[in-house]
Amino acid sequence: MKYCYGVDIGGTTVKMGLFEETGKILDKWEIVTRIEDEGKAILPDIAASILEKTQAHGLEKSEILGIGAGVPAPVTAEGVVNGSANLGWNYKEVKRELEELTGMDALIGNDANVAALGEMWKGGGAGQKNLVMITLGTGVGGGVIVNGKVITGEHGAGGEVGHICVNYDETDVCGCGNRGCLEQYASATGIVRLAKKRLAVETRDTVLKKESVTAKDVFDAVKAGDAVAVSVAEEFGRYLASGLINLAVIADPAVFVIGGGVSKAGEVLIPFIQKPYREKAFFSNREIEFKLATLGNDAGICGAAKMILDA
């Protein structure tokens, strides 16, 4: 039996898993992400933790196929990151450093891409080889998988689906500097923005009229039948559908997997996205399925391990 590690490096914690080559998870744990001093301790901390676990499980390095790791940044094919705001990193040769620190092979991917691979392997997209995962979190990330392989792109920026333009009339500026990016409407932050805009002009009574509103509040109110919240959800769904329609004519996947914090609202989300999608999608792509992500926080470690097992 051979083994591998799946690592999901986030801005707060690093999630880690030890996998059998069969895909079975033997151990799962997390450590704190020390982002101070340009995040220089992050990779040494991960390496120390992995070496310790290898010993604790009585494994030899020769039994470890490698370490897969997802990071919140574009990653080149050589495993290089040119800066990650969340981790404090500037230019960093992640693959090389991690290999030197552990004496094991490493493969590095963008975290949203890696999560997509995880959902294809064991989650909402299981059994498919053409899928698009949309991660609706603080921002909107994604992974586009074609024939079982993630589109990494020439500059490590493949699948940056949060920056598809879905509104050429937008006046507010996205974090990237453009206007009208999907992220401005379909992220948790974007949903709050839509809710605030709606509340500013809304005359109907609604539970959303309170001090501060979250994306969760919006979907909780939708479930409680609040008409204003339904309007916000419809607007969210229309913009997300516009993004997915543009994705579909390019990648033509079998399934869209919707993940990230916003997707915790559950099945209530799907009709808001699927209805406008079906109305406007290019005819060849109209029947693409919509699924919720199912792995939650494990998508990253699973996808990271899968990179190694597929290599």
Add this chain to the structure above:
Amino acid sequence: MKYCYGVDIGGTTVKMGLFEETGKILDKWEIVTRIEDEGKAILPDIAASILEKTQAHGLEKSEILGIGAGVPAPVTAEGVVNGSANLGWNYKEVKRELEELTGMDALIGNDANVAALGEMWKGGGAGQKNLVMITLGTGVGGGVIVNGKVITGEHGAGGEVGHICVNYDETDVCGCGNRGCLEQYASATGIVRLAKKRLAVETRDTVLKKESVTAKDVFDAVKAGDAVAVSVAEEFGRYLASGLINLAVIADPAVFVIGGGVSKAGEVLIPFIQKPYREKAFFSNREIEFKLATLGNDAGICGAAKMILDA
């Protein structure tokens, strides 16, 4: 030495080439496309022509690696077409029929995807493995190549870049039934539409004020310094750039290759597209190169042959 055939099935003619496995073209010819009676003679005509050429060149079937063919329709991974308006076909098992008719292996692809493969092999994208080709003809087609492989998609509709939405305010309807598709602005027909709209409100003098205007007239006038034609070209470029920006955040190619009839205008086209692209592209994708296609009518047969050589 082994050989293969590259076939490009168009609505008027079928272009064909006999290739050495080295990539050298030994022979190149074309036959008429007989689209009557639901195009039932097209594949038998192609098969007869191939068998005849095989004999004329003194080749044995065992020396032929296979036949690659591009068709103007979405094609499934199994080489099935579910209808091609240009060829008169309804459901057709193109791969199976061509193999039965010739006794040779066949691989079938969408014509725009196949042309992209040709340009990557021997044309404007030579040396690259991540490229997007945009074919600006009567419509707008395209091919998205990731790691050397065309994105075919789950329903054979990958790379249908002409139907990216670039204007959510459009009132005119695209051939596909939607509004605001790239094809409505960047095809030869779309450029004429933009020119007519401009001429209807234009007070400046222009050589475009005449009985009928073609896309070629517009770019000829641009070359002659006609200010109105420049305005039309700028509008064309802005919409095309919007489509490419959305493509880039998904596929992140190294190069955009611009082909099709409209691209015969030459290098004059590029700044009209590249300037608005660079202004608005997601920062990771801003430096993607723009190149003109160089193979012209040979892109299809080259790409079709390349499918066989890569198989």
